[in-house]
Amino acid sequence: MSTLQRLRTRLGRSGASEGGVVELLAPPWILLVPMSLLLLVMFVGPMVAIVVFSFQTGNSIVATPLEWSIATYEEVVGGVISGEGVYGDVLVNTVAVSATTTALTLIVSYPAAYALARRIKRYKLVFLMLLIIPLFTSVNIRVFGWALFLVQNGVLDSIVGLFGIEEYASLMYQRSTIILGTTYVYLPFMLFPIYLSMLSIEDATIEAAEDLGASSYTLFRRILLPLSKPGIVIGSLFVFVLSLGANVEAEILGGGSIFTIASNIQYSFGYSQNWPLGSTQAVGLLLITVVSGIVILRTIDLREIAERGD
Amino acid sequence: MLQSTNLRAEYGALVAVNDVDIRIETGEFATIVGPSGCGKTTLLRMLAGHQAPTDGRIELDGVDITDAEPQNRPTSLVFQSWALFPHMTVRENIEFPMRNSGLEVGDRVEELLRQVRLDPEIHADKQATELSGGQKQRVALARSLAYEPDILLLDEPLASLDYVLRKRLQRELADLNEELGMTFIYVTHSLESALLMSDKLFVLENGNIIQTGSPEDIYRAPNTKFIAEFMGDANTFELDGATERDGSYEVHAAPFDQTTTVPYEDGRDTPAYLVVRYDDTAVGTELTADLGLTVAVENVLVRGNTVLVECKQPGDDDEYVAEMPVDAFRATGIEKGDTAYLQWNASKSILVPE
Numbered sequence: 001m002s003t004l005q006r007l008r009t010r011l012g013r014s015g016a017s018e019g020g021v022v023e024l025l026a027p028p029w030i031l032l033v034p035m036s037l038l039l040l041v042m043f044v045g046p047m048v049a050i051v052v053f054s055f056q057t058g059n060s061i062v063a064t065p066l067e068w069s070i071a072t073y074e075e076v077v078g079g080v081i082s083g084e085g086v087y088g089d090v091l092v093n094t095v096a097v098s099a100t101t102t103a104l105t106l107i108v109s110y111p112a113a114y115a116l117a118r119r120i121k122r123y124k125l126v127f128l129m130l131l132i133i134p135l136f137t138s139v140n141i142r143v144f145g146w147a148l149f150l151v152q153n154g155v156l157d158s159i160v161g162l163f164g165i166e167e168y169a170s171l172m173y174q175r176s177t178i179i180l181g182t183t184y185v186y187l188p189f190m191l192f193p194i195y196l197s198m199l200s201i202e203d204a205t206i207e208a209a210e211d212l213g214a215s216s217y218t219l220f221r222r223i224l225l226p227l228s229k230p231g232i233v234i235g236s237l238f239v240f241v242l243s244l245g246a247n248v249e250a251e252i253l254g255g256g257s258i259f260t261i262a263s264n265i266q267y268s269f270g271y272s273q274n275w276p277l278g279s280t281q282a283v284g285l286l287l288i289t290v291v292s293g294i295v296i297l298r299t300i301d302l303r304e305i306a307e308r309g310d
Numbered sequence: 311m312l313q314s315t316n317l318r319a320e321y322g323a324l325v326a327v328n329d330v331d332i333r334i335e336t337g338e339f340a341t342i343v344g345p346s347g348c349g350k351t352t353l354l355r356m357l358a359g360h361q362a363p364t365d366g367r368i369e370l371d372g373v374d375i376t377d378a379e380p381q382n383r384p385t386s387l388v389f390q391s392w393a394l395f396p397h398m399t400v401r402e403n404i405e406f407p408m409r410n411s412g413l414e415v416g417d418r419v420e421e422l423l424r425q426v427r428l429d430p431e432i433h434a435d436k437q438a439t440e441l442s443g444g445q446k447q448r449v450a451l452a453r454s455l456a457y458e459p460d461i462l463l464l465d466e467p468l469a470s471l472d473y474v475l476r477k478r479l480q481r482e483l484a485d486l487n488e489e490l491g492m493t494f495i496y497v498t499h500s501l502e503s504a505l506l507m508s509d510k511l512f513v514l515e516n517g518n519i520i521q522t523g524s525p526e527d528i529y530r531a532p533n534t535k536f537i538a539e540f541m542g543d544a545n546t547f548e549l550d551g552a553t554e555r556d557g558s559y560e561v562h563a564a565p566f567d568q569t570t571t572v573p574y575e576d577g578r579d580t581p582a583y584l585v586v587r588y589d590d591t592a593v594g595t596e597l598t599a600d601l602g603l604t605v606a607v608e609n610v611l612v613r614g615n616t617v618l619v620e621c622k623q624p625g626d627d628d629e630y631v632a633e634m635p636v637d638a639f640r641a642t643g644i645e646k647g648d649t650a651y652l653q654w655n656a657s658k659s660i661l662v663p664e
Binding site: 202209210212 | 359386387396
């Protein structure tokens with residue numbers, strides 16, 4: 001068959017399929033249907049349920065007729081304002097953990113990201129793999145490992161004992177221990193966005209700055225920092241939001257003596273079986289997440305980043 | 311005066327720049343020209359301080375700057391990609407070097423923009439990313455000039471611009487060099503740029519400087535066959551006989567089977583090739599010039615107001631080309647497939663060593 005004939009046959013075939021199955025699947029939005037369904041069932045539905053439950057008095061919508069109440073909101077918001085009950089402490093704990101984690105991961109990641117993206121050539125892959133592999137392990141396993149390490153009469157105890165130190169305050173069940181855990185667990189989420197934004201800075205840009213008399217400090221402040229800012233912002237957003245919801249770390253390393261919103265929500269749903277109270281706190285956490293996300297993203301111009309890619 | 315002595319760069323086993331000695335006077339427009347991979351960019355990067363030489367010295371007005379950081383040398387490099395700071399405006403880009411070296415900003419940004427023929431009113435406060443290629447090139451130039459370097463290094467900054475714009479900017483660069491009295495060192499693979507702008511040419515091949523001189527000198531007396539062909543499209547004939555006679559050579563080559571006498575500069579190796587440029591060569595039905603050979607016309611390509619006549623000798627693979635005015639070619643009545651004389655006058659012959 002000549003090329004021309006083949007072309008003609010193919011053209012004929014596509015003409016014949018008009019109105020067929022192919023045509024039906026053609027509009028591109030069809031391709032989004034499975035994902036949209038999944039989002040609807042798995043995200044939007046539960047969110048609505050949570051909001052509805054936060055205005056209820058009991059644990060079941062079906063058994064009792066709908067009974068709207070803002071009692072749980074009064075309890076939580078009132079508690080935060082008056083300082084009575086745990087809610088004030090929980091809020092402070094949560095924000096303190098998230099903010100400190102974000103700051104710590106940033107301080108640790110920034111120089112590392114710079115070195116990996118711009119300085120280190122040999123063994124770079126090894127370093128990156130070492131950073132990625134922990135992500136394949138469950139957070140629970142890693143955090144329990146920490147607990148075994150830090151707990152009294154644990155691994156750290158015996159190491160310290162070798163140096164003759166017998167008595168020291170337990171490192172477990174403190175806010176700083178939770179922060180140590182979240183810092184470690186969420187470190188890659190800060191490192192990789194910064195690493196990628198550093199990687200996208202052209203060598204010539206750095207060289208041009210050096211060439212034009214920039215000192216190391218100027219190079220950092222006027223070239224590296226602004227050009228890696230998108231990575232910093234995205235990384236901060238990831239780490240802050242993920243730390244807000246950090247539950248396992250708070251549960252295990254906080255050991256029931258330090259509560260964050262996430263662990264308190266679990267407590268309300270589980271131990272105290274107060275779904276409306278848990279839902280109210282969940283709504284609160286959602287609001288904090290959305291607001292902080294907006295605040296963080298407002299600090300960069302997304303359009304500027306898009307244009308820089310040109 | 312900028313001087314390099316035995317300047318050498320190696321990448322593992324590869325020698326990119328091989329013991330290069332160059333000497334460039336203050337205010338000169340020097341061009342380092344050579345094909346891709348000849349080591350010209352490496353050489354320029356060593357002069358700018360972005361790459362440490364494996365061996366050798368660089369001196370500026372007698373001061374050794376071999377190991378000086380780029381920040382501390384009075385050179386400024388205009389990058390091939392221009393390397394404007396994407397997060398800054400045009401003004402911020404140009405102010406950057408001035409603030410680094412503590413220069414008074416004042417009206418300098420406007421002044422520099424006008425110098426590179428950009429309207430400050432329109433462009434000064436644009437984001438660097440909003441500019442077109444030609445405008446970016448001009449801003450990069452203004453930014454380097456703002457640093458007030460003694461030596462401006464240019465790494466093919468015109469390569470990615472279109473022909474018309476490139477031509478214009480070449481002229482402007484030459485003017486600027488004259489106007490400022492600043493030393494310009496330009497690196498390019500394009501002969502056209504090299505000839506048009508330079509006071510002095512360095513021809514680089516495989517990391518070696520193979521000829522230095524004014525563009526005119528090199529065009530007239532190329533040192534090697536490579537340079538002769540690089541300096542302009544040319545037909546090359548391998549000589550099978552060369553005898554010296556009073557500063558000239560009497561040479562013979564099989565394809566044209568004639569003996570001719572060509573002047574040849576003293577102190578070079580015995581000539582090995584006779585070179586004649588396409589535009590010094592013509593085709594005709596009769597042999598009217600001094601030298602010629604019988605060829606079959608293989609192809610005729612019209613190139614604006616000239617034609618390229620591609621010819622071969624029967625039983626030989628070497629291709630010869632004559633470039634002649636369209637009218638002159640039409641007047642001969644020769645067509646593709648005809649047999650004709652490829653010919654030129656003896657005075658147009660150039661002899662080169664191996």
